[in-house]
Amino acid sequence: MENSVLPDSFKQARESKGIGKVEDQNDPVTMVLGLKDVRKCAHNWKTFQSGAKPGRIVIPSEVNIRETRQIPFEVDPPAHKGFRDLIDPWFKRPLESDYQAQLKSIIDDIIDHSLQQDSVEVVGEFALKLQSRALTVLLNIPYEESELWIGWGKHVFRSEDTDLDGDKAAILYDYIDAQIDKTAANLDQSLYALLLNSEVNGKKLSKEEIKGVMILTFAGGRDTIINAVTNSIAYFSEHPESLTQLAENPDMSSIAVEELIRYFSPLTHMGRVATEDTQVCEHAVKADTRISLCWASANRDERVFENPNEVVLDRKVNPHVGFGFGTHNCLGATHARQLLNILITSLAEKVSTMEIQSQQDNVEDWGEFQRKVGYDSLNVKFTARKY
Amino acid sequence: MAKITFIDSNKIEITVEADSGSVMELAVQNGISGIDGDCGGVCSCATCHVHVAAEDMDKVGAANEIEQDMLELDDNVNEFSRLCCQIQISEQLDGVTLTVAAE
Numbered sequence A: 001m002e003n004s005v006l007p008d009s010f011k012q013a014r015e016s017k018g019i020g021k022v023e024d025q026n027d028p029v030t031m032v033l034g035l036k037d038v039r040k041c042a043h044n045w046k047t048f049q050s051g052a053k054p055g056r057i058v059i060p061s062e063v064n065i066r067e068t069r070q071i072p073f074e075v076d077p078p079a080h081k082g083f084r085d086l087i088d089p090w091f092k093r094p095l096e097s098d099y100q101a102q103l104k105s106i107i108d109d110i111i112d113h114s115l116q117q118d119s120v121e122v123v124g125e126f127a128l129k130l131q132s133r134a135l136t137v138l139l140n141i142p143y144e145e146s147e148l149w150i151g152w153g154k155h156v157f158r159s160e161d162t163d164l165d166g167d168k169a170a171i172l173y174d175y176i177d178a179q180i181d182k183t184a185a186n187l188d189q190s191l192y193a194l195l196l197n198s199e200v201n202g203k204k205l206s207k208e209e210i211k212g213v214m215i216l217t218f219a220g221g222r223d224t225i226i227n228a229v230t231n232s233i234a235y236f237s238e239h240p241e242s243l244t245q246l247a248e249n250p251d252m253s254s255i256a257v258e259e260l261i262r263y264f265s266p267l268t269h270m271g272r273v274a275t276e277d278t279q280v281c282e283h284a285v286k287a288d289t290r291i292s293l294c295w296a297s298a299n300r301d302e303r304v305f306e307n308p309n310e311v312v313l314d315r316k317v318n319p320h321v322g323f324g325f326g327t328h329n330c331l332g333a334t335h336a337r338q339l340l341n342i343l344i345t346s347l348a349e350k351v352s353t354m355e356i357q358s359q360q361d362n363v364e365d366w367g368e369f370q371r372k373v374g375y376d377s378l379n380v381k382f383t384a385r386k387y
Numbered sequence B: 001m002a003k004i005t006f007i008d009s010n011k012i013e014i015t016v017e018a019d020s021g022s023v024m025e026l027a028v029q030n031g032i033s034g035i036d037g038d039c040g041g042v043c044s045c046a047t048c049h050v051h052v053a054a055e056d057m058d059k060v061g062a063a064n065e066i067e068q069d070m071l072e073l074d075d076n077v078n079e080f081s082r083l084c085c086q087i088q089i090s091e092q093l094d095g096v097t098l099t100v101a102a103e
C-alpha cells in the first residue's frame, strides 16, 4: 500500500543544520534545505548567480559535456529579462482553449489505449509518450515529430550506468542544430521561427542563443514531466478515493495539481555559484563555490506546511517552490499545470482503478541523502469506470 | 454584493461586482491586466500582488505570516501590499480600490 510514497529524505539535516553537502566531480555543493532560506537565496541572484560557466549550476555538473549556455536559465538579470520578455508570451499559450483541447485529445488517447491493455509500463508507454506529444503542442510543430523523441528513450542525457553521457546528449544537440537550419530555410509558425525572427536586448538572437533556448526547452521539460505524470499515476493507484473525490469536485483539480507538485517535487534541486564569500544558515560559503536550492526539501518544511508528508489534495494555502522561485521560476509551468490538470481530470472521468503490478523506484544519490524522485519502471493495470 | 475597483497594470480603472470567491479569481475572470494567478490561488506564485488603497486597509485586513513571507521578497512590496488570492470577497469589501503592483 505504500508503494507511491515519496519519503522526505532531508528532514533530519533540515532541522538540525539547515544544509547538506554533496560531492560532485571535485566541485562540492552545499544544499540549502529550509523553505525560507531557499527562497532568500533564489531571490538573491547577485550573490548566488546562475550565469556561471555553462553547465555548472546543474547537479551533476555538465561543464564537461556541454559549452552551450542554456537560456534564460544560465543568464542573470538584467540580460535575463530581455529573454524572458520575448518568450514568456509564447509559454503562456497553454491558457488558450484550443491549446487545451489539443492536450486533452493527446491525453484521452493515451488513457483510452491504456484501458485496453493488460498491463502498461507507465514511464515508457504513458509518461514519455504524453510528454513528447504534448511538447509538439508547446513548440507548435507537427505531432509526428514526437515519434522520434519517444524513440530516444527515457533519458536523453543519461545511460544505464552513468548519470552523464556526452554521446547521448550529442544526439539532442545535433538534432536541434538541424531543426534550426531547417526552419531558417523555411520559416513556419514554430518556436524555432519565433526565435529566428526576434531581437533581444537590441540584437538578433545568434544561432548559439537559439540553440541554448531550445536545448533547455527539451531538457527542462522532459524528466520533470515524466516524474510528475508517473508519480501521479502511482499515487492515484493507491488512492482511488482521491480519484473519486476529483470526479465529484472537478473544480478542485487546479489546487490538487499544486499539491501534487509540492509533494512530488519533480526537480529535486538546482545549483547556483556564490559570487562572494557569504553564508547560509550560519555556514560559510566561499566565493566561487556552489550551493543548491533544494526545492524538494523546502516543500516538506514542517515550519510552513501542516502534515508535510501527506498529500492533502485540497490544501488551500500551499506556498511551495516546486516550480522554483523568483527570477528563474519555471517557464514551462503553465504548460505543466495544464497538462497535469487535464490528466487528473480525465483519469477521474475515465478510470475506476489502477493497480500497481510491479515497480522499480528511481532513487537519486545526493551524498548523505538518497531521494526517491519517481520510477525507473512502473507496471499498472488500468480499469475503466462504468457509468 | 461587493463592488471592487481595480487599477490595472495599464493604469486603467475597472469596477466589478461579486459576492463570493477570492479577489484573484474575480480579477482573472474579468481579465484585469497584471493579475495572472498562476498558482490558482494557493499563495505560491505572487502573480496576484496588489496595493490596497490606504483608506481601505481596515476593510481588507493585513496579510498573515505565510503571505508576508512571500511578499517580503517582492521588489515592489510596501505596507499596503496583499496577494489578492488570499483576500476572500464579502460585503465588507464593498467600495475598496486595489492597484495592481508593478512586476
Ligand code: HEM
Binding pocket: A042, A071, A072, A073, A074, A084, A138, A216, A217, A218, A220, A221, A222, A224, A225, A228, A261, A265, A266, A267, A270, A271, A295, A321, A322, A323, A324, A325, A327, A328, A329, A330, A331, A332, A333, A335, A336
Ligand atoms: C512538472 C514539471 C516541471 C517542474 C517541476 C519544473 C521545475 C522547475 C524549477 C524548479 C525551475 C527553477 C530552476 C532554477 O531556479 O534554477 C524551473 C525552471 C525552468 N523550467 Fe521547469 N519544470 C517543469 C516543467 C517544465 C517544462 C515543461 C518546461 C519547458 C518545456 C520547463 C522549462 C523551464 C525553463 C526554461 C526554466 C528556466 C527559466 C529561467 O531561467 O528563467 N519546465 N523548472
Ligand code: FES
Binding pocket: B024, B036, B037, B038, B039, B040, B041, B042, B043, B044, B045, B046, B047, B048, B083, B084, B085, B086
Ligand atoms: S495566485 Fe498565486 S500567489 Fe496568489
